[in-house]
Amino acid sequence: MRLQYPTNIRVIMVPCTGRVDVIHLLNAIEEGADGIYVAGCLEGDCHYISGNLKARKRVGQVKKILTELGLEPERVEMYNLSAAQGPRFAEIAREMTEKIKNLGPSPIGQKAKAA
Amino acid sequence: MVVAERKPLNELLEMVQPYKKILVAGCKGCVTVCNAGGKKEVEILASELRIARKKEGQEPDVKEITLERQCDPEYMDQLTEVIKDRDAVLSIACSVGPQYIAGRFDDKVVFPGLNTTFIGGSLEHGVFAEFCQACGACGIHNFGGLCPIARCSKSLLNGPCGGSSKGKCEISKEVDCVWQLIYDRLNRLGQMDRLTRVIPCKDWTTSRDGGPRKTIREDLKL
Missing domain, CATH: 3.40.50.2300 (Response regulator)
Incomplete structure (x- = not known):
């Protein structure tokens, strides 16, 4: 299919999005990531029954924490798509990149670079 | 916990x-x-x-x-x-x-x-509720194993009160009336007669009324 998607995205593979915890997303923010999204399987299609639903809740928790910290909650998102949806994967990558570009760089990353 | x-x-x-x-x-x-x-x-x-x-x-x-x-x-x-x-x-x-x-x-x-x-337990994952108020003299055997001190909003020892409706406490539809639970359970156990017993007034000196509490186990001291 040779689909193009923005080069600024770094893919981190996990066995299931149920493995993704609040601390993993916070660590990314702490290290200066401008945005993070979790790409889980379609809801109802989790091989482990509810991994993607748990991931969605954790993303929600991180959004809450970002708001408390005075950062934009939109910097972290949850998406659902199947492994067969290559075009959708590329579309989400572009959509998220565009959204983060509009928000601008994370103030945490800016401070990290300046230091 | x-x-x-x-x-x-x-x-x-x-x-x-x-x-x-x-x-x-x-x-x-x-x-x-x-x-x-x-x-x-x-x-x-x-x-x-x-x-x-x-x-x-x-x-x-x-x-x-x-x-x-x-x-x-x-x-x-x-x-x-x-x-x-x-x-x-x-x-x-x-x-x-x-x-x-x-x-x-x-x-x-x-x-x-x-x-x-509070001192309590989990009802389900992520939900915790109060079960004990550490009064220092447990008497839940008189109440079908359920604690009216911790779980009744008024800590009544002779409930229910008029605020009990359809098994719930008047403070919230989410809160069970423990006195309803006590009656139901004693009924199931065939021990309703327990509620007719005259029990002396509760001695609250084991609770906070006696000041900060301490337990000493001489057998464990080194």
Whole structure:
């Protein structure tokens, strides 16, 4: 299919999005990531029954924490798509990149670079 | 277990604001079980503090430790090295923890990161409820094994009151009337006659009325 998607995205593979915890997303923010999204399987299609639903809740928790910290909650998102949806994967990558570009760089990353 | 919940982040940030070198100290006891102050929560809080400091343009200096328990003097030793260069400690044990740290380390400022809420248990994952008020003289056998002191809004020993409706307490539709539960259970046990027994007034001297409490086990003392 040779689909193009923005080069600024770094893919981190996990066995299931149920493995993704609040601390993993916070660590990314702490290290200066401008945005993070979790790409889980379609809801109802989790091989482990509810991994993607748990991931969605954790993303929600991180959004809450970002708001408390005075950062934009939109910097972290949850998406659902199947492994067969290559075009959708590329579309989400572009959509998220565009959204983060509009928000601008994370103030945490800016401070990290300046230091 | 002792149930506790995290204080709001803003409150904690304000507490530690004047201090540069922070130690976040968790506990592997009750607060790990109620997901408020275990290793995982220590990592999250420390990360939150670091992000907040970075946002303010400061270089964060936050260390993390989770003790076996913060309510035994011997486990306080685990803090000796790590606490040395710290300006302040944020303990996310129940409120016993920060008091133990304050007692052991005279020169260190200690803050409670949690609100200790009650003695209770989990109803389901993520939901905790109060079951005991530590009155010091358990009498739940008189009430079908259910505690009217902790679980009745009025702590009535001769309930239910007029606020009981369809098995719920008048304070909230979410709260069971424990006296309804007591009657139902004694009925099922065929022990309704227990409620006709005359029980002497409860002696509250074992509760807080006698001042701070202490238990001494001579057989265990070294």
